[in-house]
Amino acid sequence: MTAPVGTDGERGAAGERRHLTAVAYRLLGSLTEAEDVVQETYARWYALTARQRGDIEVPAAWLTTVAGRICLDLLRSARVRRERYVGAWLPEPLPGGERGDGPPEDAGDPAERVALDESVHMAFLVLLEEVTPAERVAFVLHDVFRYSFVEIAGVVGRTPAACRQLASSARRRVRGAQPGAAAAGAGSATEQASLVREFQQAWQAKDIAALVGLLDPGAVMVTDGGGLAQAAARPVEGGEPIARYLAHFAARAPGLDLSVRTVNGRPGLVARHAGTTVSVAAFAFTGDGGTARISRIWTVRNPDKLRAW
Numbered sequence: 001m002t003a004p005v006g007t008d009g010e011r012g013a014a015g016e017r018r019h020l021t022a023v024a025y026r027l028l029g030s031l032t033e034a035e036d037v038v039q040e041t042y043a044r045w046y047a048l049t050a051r052q053r054g055d056i057e058v059p060a061a062w063l064t065t066v067a068g069r070i071c072l073d074l075l076r077s078a079r080v081r082r083e084r085y086v087g088a089w090l091p092e093p094l095p096g097g098e099r100g101d102g103p104p105e106d107a108g109d110p111a112e113r114v115a116l117d118e119s120v121h122m123a124f125l126v127l128l129e130e131v132t133p134a135e136r137v138a139f140v141l142h143d144v145f146r147y148s149f150v151e152i153a154g155v156v157g158r159t160p161a162a163c164r165q166l167a168s169s170a171r172r173r174v175r176g177a178q179p180g181a182a183a184a185g186a187g188s189a190t191e192q193a194s195l196v197r198e199f200q201q202a203w204q205a206k207d208i209a210a211l212v213g214l215l216d217p218g219a220v221m222v223t224d225g226g227g228l229a230q231a232a233a234r235p236v237e238g239g240e241p242i243a244r245y246l247a248h249f250a251a252r253a254p255g256l257d258l259s260v261r262t263v264n265g266r267p268g269l270v271a272r273h274a275g276t277t278v279s280v281a282a283f284a285f286t287g288d289g290g291t292a293r294i295s296r297i298w299t300v301r302n303p304d305k306l307r308a309w
Contacts, residue, residue, distance in 0.1 A: 016060050017042070020067050022116075026140050027071040028078075029091030029125045031308055037074070041067040061151065068137055068155035075133035086227030088235070090298050091125040092305040093280040094264045119144040122264045122282035122298050124174075131170040138163045139170035189267070191292050192285055193260065196267040199294060200258045203269075206250050211243035216286050216293040221245070226302030229278070242297065253278070270309060277309040 017038055024034035041063055045053065056062045082089050118124060119140070128136050134156050141147040141155065142163075149160035149167075156163055195214060202210035221242045225231025230249075236242050250256050257272045263282045271279035284296035300306065 016063050019060075020063060023064065023141070023145060024067055024071055025094065026119050026125070026128075026144060027068070027137060028074060029128070030305075031092050031094055032305075033074060037067055037070045040070055064147070065151075065154050068141065068152075072133055072137050072156065075136060079133070086225070087231050087233060088222050088224050089129075089226075090222060090224035090300050090305075091122060091129075091264075093122070093268070093282060093300050093309070094120060095308050096262050096265075114143045116144065117265050120265050122266075123284045123296065125264070126298065127174045128170075131173055132166075134158070135166045135170035135173075138166035139174070142167045143171065192283070193267040195285065195292055195294065196260050196269060196283060200260055200269055203246050203250060204256070204258055206247040208240070208243045208247050211246060212239045214294055215239035215242055216295040219293070219295050219297070221297040221299060223299045224302050224305070226304060228303055229301035231299075231301050277306050278303075280306060280309055 020038045020041060021031075021034050024037040025031055028034055028037070044066055045059075045063060048056075053059070114124070128140070131139065137156055138149075138152050141152050142149065149163040152163045152167075153160045156166070158166070199211065199214050202214060217239050218237075219239050219242055221232070221236040223231035223236075232245065236245050253271075253273050255273065256278075259270050259272070261268055261270045261280075263270070263280055266282065268283060269279075269281040270277060271281075279299055279301045281297055281299045283294050283298075285292055286295040287293050
């Protein structure tokens with residue numbers, strides 16, 4: 001949005017773009033849709049008269065409320081769209097370690113908090129797909145961005161007490177998820193990066209034995225091709241089946257270039273073929289030190305989700 005900014009309130013509104021994108025991405029799991037939401041939010045802001053904008057005491061709160069409502073509508077319609085999606089649906093992978101602006105300060109139970117860096121990890125975003133749209137909005141806005149339930153009520157259209165229940169329900173479901181899917185942070189960042197580099201080398205060498213040694217025996221790989229790129233029809237389960245699948249994929253794409261990149265804030269792999277990004281993989285890990293293994297692989301091959309790469 002390049003519209004001129006005049007009043008102090010409007011300057012504050014214009015400065016909210018980064019924060020709104022961070023919120024919308026976590027609510028939707030799509031950077032493309034998040035950017036569209038922010039664009040629509042600002043379009044509605046500038047559609048107001050100067051007097052109407054001047055009457056809004058806290059532009060940032062107004063913008064967040066509008067963006068949250070748009071996201072809620074999109075989440076509801078997404079349930080229907082994803083029923084027609086070809087194969088597994090995964091969140092759009094995010095380059096780098098985007099964190100977003102700091103959340104508003106809010107007193108409350110520290111246990112009811114998710115760190116900003118944790119909230120962008122693929123494991124967390126995948127788990128959020130299991131909750132309802134209203135639960136997701138209440139949970140993310142409160143536990144991640146620390147908005148009060150009074151503020152969230154204005155987004156969801158329910159009472160603050162009902163929003164508290166929505167967040168609590170989502171929290172229980174996320175915490176009760178499979179340990180293997182949730183333990184994305186096992187091992188230090190250095191250990192994770194080292195493990196991914198070893199995995200990269202083994203994959204490029206099509207060394208099935210080495211790949212199996214780096215994978216947890218109960219590892220699971222999910223691939224998202226969206227009907228536009230080759231992808232496994234169902235999750236691939238087990239270290240050896242995953243290793244053989246990856247070796248087969250590499251054999252079908254001579255000259256495949258693999259690089260270790262930050263994907264959703266953690267070490268991941270980007271595959272390029274003939275100068276085009278064809279796959280982005282995010283990982284979850286189990287164990288520590290010498291026992292660390294890869295427990296989950298989320299591989300996005302849908303070209304529509306790789307535009308940022």
